[in-house]
Structure formats: structure tokens, C-alpha cells
Amino acid sequence: MKAPVRVAVTGAAGQIGYALLFRIAAGDMLGKDQPVILHLLEITPALPALQGVVMELNDCAFPTLAGVVTSDDPNVAFKDVDYALLVGSRPRGPGMERKDLLEANGAIFGPQGKALNDHAKRDVKVLVVGNPANTNALIAQQNAPDLDPKCFTAMVRLDHNRGLSQLAEKTGKHSSDVKKFTIWGNHSSTQYPDLHHTLVDGKPALELVDQSWYEKDFIPTVQQRGAAIIKARGASSAASAASAAIDHIRNWALGTAEGDWVSMGIPSDGSYGIKPGVIFGYPVTVKNGKYEIVQGLAINAFSQAKLDATEKELFEERAAVEHLFAGK
Numbered sequence: 363m364k365a366p367v368r369v370a371v372t373g374a375a376g377q378i379g380y381a382l383l384f385r386i387a388a389g390d391m392l393g394k395d396q397p398v399i400l401h402l403l404e405i406t407p408a409l410p411a412l413q414g415v416v417m418e419l420n421d422c423a424f425p426t427l428a429g430v431v432t433s434d435d436p437n438v439a440f441k442d443v444d445y446a447l448l449v450g451s452r453p454r455g456p457g458m459e460r461k462d463l464l465e466a467n468g469a470i471f472g473p474q475g476k477a478l479n480d481h482a483k484r485d486v487k488v489l490v491v492g493n494p495a496n497t498n499a500l501i502a503q504q505n506a507p508d509l510d511p512k513c514f515t516a517m518v519r520l521d522h523n524r525g526l527s528q529l530a531e532k533t534g535k536h537s538s539d540v541k542k543f544t545i546w547g548n549h550s551s552t553q554y555p556d557l558h559h560t561l562v563d564g565k566p567a568l569e570l571v572d573q574s575w576y577e578k579d580f581i582p583t584v585q586q587r588g589a590a591i592i593k594a595r596g597a598s599s600a601a602s603a604a605s606a607a608i609d610h611i612r613n614w615a616l617g618t619a620e621g622d623w624v625s626m627g628i629p630s631d632g633s634y635g636i637k638p639g640v641i642f643g644y645p646v647t648v649k650n651g652k653y654e655i656v657q658g659l660a661i662n663a664f665s666q667a668k669l670d671a672t673e674k675e676l677f678e679e680r681a682a683v684e685h686l687f688a689g690k
């Protein structure tokens with residue numbers, strides 16, 4: 363067994379928390395040889411419910427669970443953490459766009475960014491799940507001037523996994539046969555699920571499906587999947603969101619497979635013409651805990667228009683929250 367690492371999860375008594383904590387504690391995220399100490403943050407009224415979750419975590423007697431810290435204070439919860447999964451925030455209901463949550467949720471991420479800045483490990487890996495995830499990640503990053511801006515990422519992995527599954531079903535293959543798929547941009551209905559470089563069992567995806575299925579079926583289905591789950595379940599995705607969060611951190615910590623990439627919301631750096639200043643979904647590979655954008659992919663006019671639309675929305679969201687940045 364390795365030395366334990368500290369993993370913070372916010373909103374730990376919520377729906378996603380309930381689907382996430384047990385898998386992290388069981389070693390699904392960082393490996394069966396990596397003990398974890400969970401640092402669980404909740405708002406004060408949810409602490410009794412959180413205690414119940416902690417009782418259940420203990421009752422599982424997981425070999426990889428080395429301790430649990432609970433708090434309603436981010437300055438306590440983020441002390442010395444190696445990983446921080448920022449889930450805690452309000453989910454949307456039917457008929458809402460995720461950006462309608464900006465006002466309710468944006469205010470959570472400034473203080474949490476500052477607490478990470480002041481207390482977390484200097485190479486902390488932060489994943490924002492709470493919606494609107496990209497812009498909340500930007501708010502946290504902008505309140506953490508002493509941390510590397512690349513410590514802050516947002517989750518587009520659920521969209522990525524949804525795309526793998528949709529394409530596998532259409533082509534009669536398994537999702538593990540699908541490689542080099544990308545979610546570009548925002549975790550919102552402007553996201554661009556891009557099949558132009560995707561392979562299914564080694565064959566170009568766009569030679570296996572027709573363009574009209576791609577444009578009129580696949581893209582909107584992936585873009586609107588969150589809303590479809592809310593309609594069907596009466597509550598937003600929880601188990602699949604938790605699973606995607608585990609995939610995101612596992613690949614960031616342990617690396618991506620040779621010959622493939624994953625989608626992560628990361629700080630834009632000018633790659634593919636996206637101006638610096640937002641958290642943008644990109645195709646990335648990871649080695650030794652560092653992600654790198656896959657460069658040199660051809661972008662045709664169709665793709666460019668989609669990239670422009672999602673970039674525009676992210677800069678509009680940024681403009682709406684700049685007052686929450688440190689020093690503003």
C-alpha cells in the first residue's frame with residue numbers, strides 16, 4: 363500500500379456525493395493500492411445527514427479508506443488536500459439551462475477557490491462538477507492566485523461518456539471500441555461533440571454513420587442528455603455524473619491510454635483559436651499527472667462554427683461573473 367492521499371468532496375451529502383464517495387473509498391478512482399483520506403464538506407444543516415453517510419462508509423470496511431474528515435468550513439475541509447471534487451451546489455430543474463444556476467451557485471466557488479489557495483497542496487488537482495461547471499471552475503481559479511491556473515478543471519467527461527455510448531449503440535460496437543472522441547467547449551447545450559477524428563474499431567466514425575444522423579440526432583442527443591435524464595428521473599444525473607468524475611480524476615492522476623484521448627474542461631491557452639480566459643473542453647492526453655491538449659487536429663467550417671458558438675457562450679458567462687473574481 364502507498365501512503366494515503368487526501369481527497370476533498372464538497373456537497374458530500376447530496377445525490378452525486380452518495381454515488382461518488384463509496385467508489386472513491388473502494389479504490390475505483392486512484393487504485394486499489396492507494397489509500398485515501400476523505401475530506402467531506404457540507405453546509406451546516408446537512409452535517410447530520412453527512413454523519414449518516416460517514417457511518418455507512420465506515421460500515422463498508424474498505425481496505426483503501428484511511429480516514430474521514432467532515433466540516434462545514436472549506437478552510438478545514440481543504441487542508442493539505444491532493445484532490446478536490448467540487449460537487450456541492452444546486453442542481454437545475456426541468457426547463458432550466460445550467461447557466462440559470464450561475465447566480466445561485468457562482469457565489470459558492472469564490473470562497474472555495476480562496477480556501478484551496480490558502481490550504482490545499484500546491485499541486486492540488488481540482489475538478490468542478492457543480493453547474494455551470496466550466497464557469498464555476500473559472501471563478502474558483504480566479505480566487506486562487508497562488509495556485510497554478512492549470513490546477514482547475516471542469517467536468518465534460520459525462521458528455522464524453524454519453525457520446526461514446528450513443529455512437530457504440532448506433533454502430534453495433536461497444537463503447538470501449540470508440541477512440542478519439544472530443545467534447546469541445548462548455549458543459550451546456552452549446553457543447554460540440556466532435557466525431558471528425560473518432561474511430562470505431564479502427565474505422566473513421568463518420569464513414570460508418572451518415573452526416574444527417576450525426577448532425578440531427580447524435581449532436582443534439584448528447585447536448586440535451588442531462589435535460590432528458592431530469593425529465594425521466596425527476597432529478598438530475600447522479601450515478602453517471604459520479605462515474606464520470608471518477609474517470610476524469612483517474613485519467614488525470616494515472617494517465618490516458620496509448621492511442622486515445624479524453625475530454626477535459628481546462629484553461630484555454632489559445633489552442634484551436636480559443637482565446638485564453640475560460641475553462642474549455644479540449645481533447646487531452648495525460649502523462650505523469652500533467653495534461654496536454656492534443657494539437658494539430660483539422661477543424662473544418664462545420665466544426666469551427668460550433669467552436670465559435672460555445673466559446674462565445676463561455677465568454678458571456680465569464681462577463682456575468684467577473685465581479686466574483688479576487689480583486690474585483
Ligand SMILES: NC(=O)C1=CN([C@@H]2O[C@H](COP(=O)(O)OP(=O)(O)OC[C@H]3O[C@@H](n4cnc5c(N)ncnc54)[C@H](O)[C@@H]3O)[C@@H](O)[C@H]2O)C=CC1
Binds near residue numbers: 451521598600
Ligand atoms: N458537470 C456535470 O456533468 C454534472 C454536474 N451536476 C451538478 O452537480 C451539482 C450537484 O448535484 P446533486 O448532487 O445532484 O445535487 P444535490 O442537491 O443532491 O446535492 C448538492 C449538495 O451540495 C450541498 N451544498 C450546497 N452548497 C454547498 C456549499 N457551499 N458547500 C458544500 N456543500 C454545499 C447541499 O447541501 C447538497 O447536499 C449540481 O450543480 C448539478 O447540476 C450534475 C450532473 C452532471
Ligand SMILES: O=C([O-])CC(=O)C(=O)O
Binds near residue numbers: 454493591
Ligand atoms: O443536466 C443537468 O443539469 C445535470 C448535468 O449537468 C448533466 O446531467 O449533464
